[in-house]
Amino acid sequence: MGFVGGGEGAFIGKAHRQAAGLDGRFELVCGAFSRDPENNRATGAALSLPASRCYGDWQQMLRAEQALPAEQRMELLVIVTPNHLHAPIAQQALGAGFDVFSEKPAALNLPELQALEQVLAGSGRRYGLAHTYLGYPMVWQAREMVRSGVIGTLRKVIVEYPQGWLSRDVAGQGNKQASWRDQPEQSGLGGCIGDIGTHAFSLAEFIADQPIEQLCAMLGTHVAGRQLDDDAAMLFKMADGASGVLIASQVCAGEENPLKIRLYGDKGGLEWQQEQPNSLVHRSLDQPLRILRSGVGQPWLCEAALQRMRLPAGHPEGYLEAMANLYGDFATAIRSNLPGPDAPGVPGIEVGLRGMAFIETVIASHRGDAKWTALVSPL
Known part of the structure; x- marks a missing residue:
């Protein structure tokens, strides 16, 4: 997986990385974590990523990852930016052949989201939304x-x-x-x-x-x-x-x-x-x-x-485990090559539209x- 957003100081990006890593089914391989070059570099270094996979912006990341051999490139793009970037990044990522897991809301308004729905329908990829409480x-x-x-x-x-x-x-x-x-x-x-x-x-x-x-x-x-x-x-x-x-x-x-x-x-x-x-x-x-x-x-x-x-009973599970359930269901869909646009068990584009x-x-x-x-x- 690759991340857009979630640089140092951002709560939700860290929560996503912890949740995705909980069951060991995803590996973080790249990111464009912040518009601040120093924050972006520091975040990548803290996550033990090579400098070559820490990109200056999400557009550069999509181009570079798309050019890599299939066994090396990211498969899932995680979007943890402010809301106005959710739909534009998702559209470009889906068009480039990547599955997408996005923070909610899926877009700024209904017409923007309906346009994203059309791109998703023609992409053959999978799309999920981080309605984490539905993972409990x-x-x-x-x-x-x-x-x-x-x-x-x-x-x-x-x-x-x-x-x-x-x-x-x-x-x-x-x-x-x-x-x-x-x-x-x-x-x-x-x-x-x-x-x-x-x-x-x-x-x-x-x-x-x-x-x-x-x-x-x-x-x-x-x-x-x-x-x-x-x-x-x-x-x-x-x-x-x-x-x-x-x-x-x-x-x-x-x-x-x-x-x-x-x-x-x-x-x-x-x-x-x-x-x-x-x-x-x-x-x-x-x-x-x-x-x-x-x-x-x-x-x-x-x-x-x-x-x-x-x-077992009496051992509390909470927010990270609930989010990890969404990532786990997404991993199952990818590894089983289940057809999109949804990953069963993961809130998808219909939840976003609603x-x-x-x-x-x-x-x-x-x-x-x-x-x-x-x-x-x-x-």
Whole structure:
């Protein structure tokens, strides 16, 4: 694999490299880690890459890697840049014959993403998105329990993602991660709703196993001078009749990363929290509450969940392991030569399109006067 972005000082690039290396199925062979030549050189040296495979920019990297013999060149390009570069780099990489794993969102807007979809369809390559929370084993367990009717007919979904790191003007204090996220030309149309709201949205659709069809949204910007939203709340309706609530905010002072979802049917409910990812709470209408715990070999867990676990019960697995599951599924697709454009188990272009349609629908709902705004599938 090769990396674009993720130079020294960038959290998410390091997390990707650690996750991809966890199971030993990928080797980092090249990168264009930073526009800063010294940062780029230092990152490559720290990762024990030869100077000849540390490129000055991603265009040079694609040309040089494409020219190498097949047994030497990278196979998968990982994109961990600010949002505005995701689609342009992915398009060029797919056209050059490389598979792509990209940070989300997949593009700045829906037309840009639809153009990427067309390139992907004609490339014969595979494409994945880093919706990391969909890699957690107990998320798959919850999905299977909903699908198999354990909680009955789904009635209510409540998903929330509060963070507190943007409660102050940290961009004005020099925080680069906050700064580019508030620039529409780099971040896209949404701030909080694009950064973490899409995670809550995709988690709800994945576990409920049905799409959100209508929503009624309100956005807020609570810090003076901020260009994009830092707070969002909405009601929604799902395809099979369930109603729901989604809250995403980055100004909930004191919160860390407590993504949480609750689902209720006519027979019971489920609850999963990202900060306690090894536990899944199952509530029953006429039985005591039980807590299902992750762990290799637990006979009460579904096969999809067990396939994504590495350790016995009581040994916590977390964010890196969840992301590693996405990389593992991508490695299986490459090594098995499975046809694209998706790698089974990895969120792909359809998840990206749904997420982008969600962002634009939320903004339209916030700006409009209609009680309900249809979330029309762009597929």
